[in-house]
Amino acid sequence: MRYVVMVSHGQFANGLKDALMMLAGQREDVIASGLENGKSADEFAQDFEKTIDFIKQDDEIILLGDLIGGSPLTTAMNVIHEKNMDEHCIIIGGMNLPLALTTVLMKDTLDKETFLQQVLHEGQTALKEFKIENDEDDDI
Template identity: 45%
Template structure:
């Protein structure tokens, strides 16, 4: 079974998961959000991650796509420390710079791609979604109407 774990500072991962529920419905049953909330220490977050992993009771053959807000940030480094200690790191791909498009692509592709193909596709879609919105301008024809 494949799972997605969203990891972030503040409530970002929780917000992404809530938005995913609007678009992907039941597909989010295998999506989890772990957040280092304001005012909590890395030690507090480590305890939260340990509790989360103990409660989920993942299996040896499970695979993971971990999406983080920032590569190198304390939520991800703390998560990976605990994740590795539990023996899950070899079964995971880790992506940073999480955005909604990345998370949605990963979520709807959980059952159709292996974790490496899923990671490649999610990164590609995330990059493609980054662009400046151009406000349409009125053309001469529209001004005449």
């Protein structure tokens, strides 16, 4: 099985998972874990290890983290490496809802390279400035 595992500072990953369940339906293959305020990276590592304990050695993990180089992502990567599961792992930092939704919906339908291109494209193109135009001048 291919799992989407999201890690973040605070409750971001859990909130993102909640939003994903609204859009993609309830899924057993989406997991979220957050580094709670006041907890150490070592405590997060223990919690994260318990969270992914059921994932088998031959399963695949798509690891999404909120910040590249942040404690949740680097700690999760270390735990996955210690469990010798990194051979079957895709890691993406800088997650957002469009990237996560595309990951969940496309993870089982595309080869690895096409999958990576598609989800990264979705995550990047979702970022745009939104301007509200003032129509007052038209009313004069």
